[in-house]
Amino acid sequence: MFEPKKTTYEINKSRAIPSVSSSTMQSHIWMIVFSLIIAGSFLVSASITIGIDSTVLTFWRFLTATTIFALMLPFVNGFQLPGWRDLGRYSIVGGSYGLFFILMFQALKDTTPLNTSTIYTILPLLTMLLGRLLGEALHVRQMGILALSMVATIWVIFRGDWHQMIGLQFSQGDIIFFIGTGCLAVYMQSMKRLQRNESKIYFTFYSLLIATVALLVTVLVRTEALIFPSIRVWLGIFYLAGPSTAGTFWILQYTAPRLGPNRVVAYTFLTPSAVAGLEWGLGLSSPEWSLLPGIGLTLAAVWLLQLDVVTKDRLEKL
Numbered sequence: 001m002f003e004p005k006k007t008t009y010e011i012n013k014s015r016a017i018p019s020v021s022s023s024t025m026q027s028h029i030w031m032i033v034f035s036l037i038i039a040g041s042f043l044v045s046a047s048i049t050i051g052i053d054s055t056v057l058t059f060w061r062f063l064t065a066t067t068i069f070a071l072m073l074p075f076v077n078g079f080q081l082p083g084w085r086d087l088g089r090y091s092i093v094g095g096s097y098g099l100f101f102i103l104m105f106q107a108l109k110d111t112t113p114l115n116t117s118t119i120y121t122i123l124p125l126l127t128m129l130l131g132r133l134l135g136e137a138l139h140v141r142q143m144g145i146l147a148l149s150m151v152a153t154i155w156v157i158f159r160g161d162w163h164q165m166i167g168l169q170f171s172q173g174d175i176i177f178f179i180g181t182g183c184l185a186v187y188m189q190s191m192k193r194l195q196r197n198e199s200k201i202y203f204t205f206y207s208l209l210i211a212t213v214a215l216l217v218t219v220l221v222r223t224e225a226l227i228f229p230s231i232r233v234w235l236g237i238f239y240l241a242g243p244s245t246a247g248t249f250w251i252l253q254y255t256a257p258r259l260g261p262n263r264v265v266a267y268t269f270l271t272p273s274a275v276a277g278l279e280w281g282l283g284l285s286s287p288e289w290s291l292l293p294g295i296g297l298t299l300a301a302v303w304l305l306q307l308d309v310v311t312k313d314r315l316e317k318l
Contacts, residue, residue, distance in 0.1 A: 034252070037251075090206045091211075095214065123185060125143075130186065269301040
């Protein structure tokens, strides 16, 4: 039987499908690893905040992260010193990022890692609303899906207790971390809007450096002495500066171009489930079945946001 000869386009298309699928699958796996690392950072932060000032802890964390990124600089081409305008950009980025960690460490003295990780899931919603104030368009479908994260957040914070939900009995730590998440939304928007043609490594390094210097001055003014953490706290700081900062930085560099920003953001909603799983697996807490509906909503948000992106991509290709 005579078989029609395949065109060059069909041959290239058939060859391209496996590699794209493999790359996408690897990116999803890396984002699951990313979610586990972020979940671990909430548990580690909660374990090292007791008995130490939040600003001091943030300073040592930023100093360690700055050192790690400084070691990357020799491997990046085009070294250049920042100008005065650049220092302003780096100050906004580093300042909002540093304030987030100060508030997070402070919040974890009065609330739980599960509560903070659940509040963390409203970050995409806050970032989108802030973007709207800055002139960005709102996508109705995404807003509806992100609203699920707000419902899940309220459910987990109040442990499914309707009386507390009606009375809006938030703990002080929950309120502090909500403000901190707002600072992180400012950081996300400033990262997108204030980065110019410089390398992401340079941009991150200078932002961390300026924040570290500002934190050092703040610590010296408040405490009049630089307090060195214990070995146990240092282990936590190394985790936060290493895997939680440098590690997730490289994961996002790999996955964001392959999955797109919306799919990457969707993995934010896995954080509460990952925290709950780690706490239960490590024996830090016993399973609370009343939390499952809230955790289930976060998982639904992950799936729906992925589906929303897939549908949108197909419509754009037609």
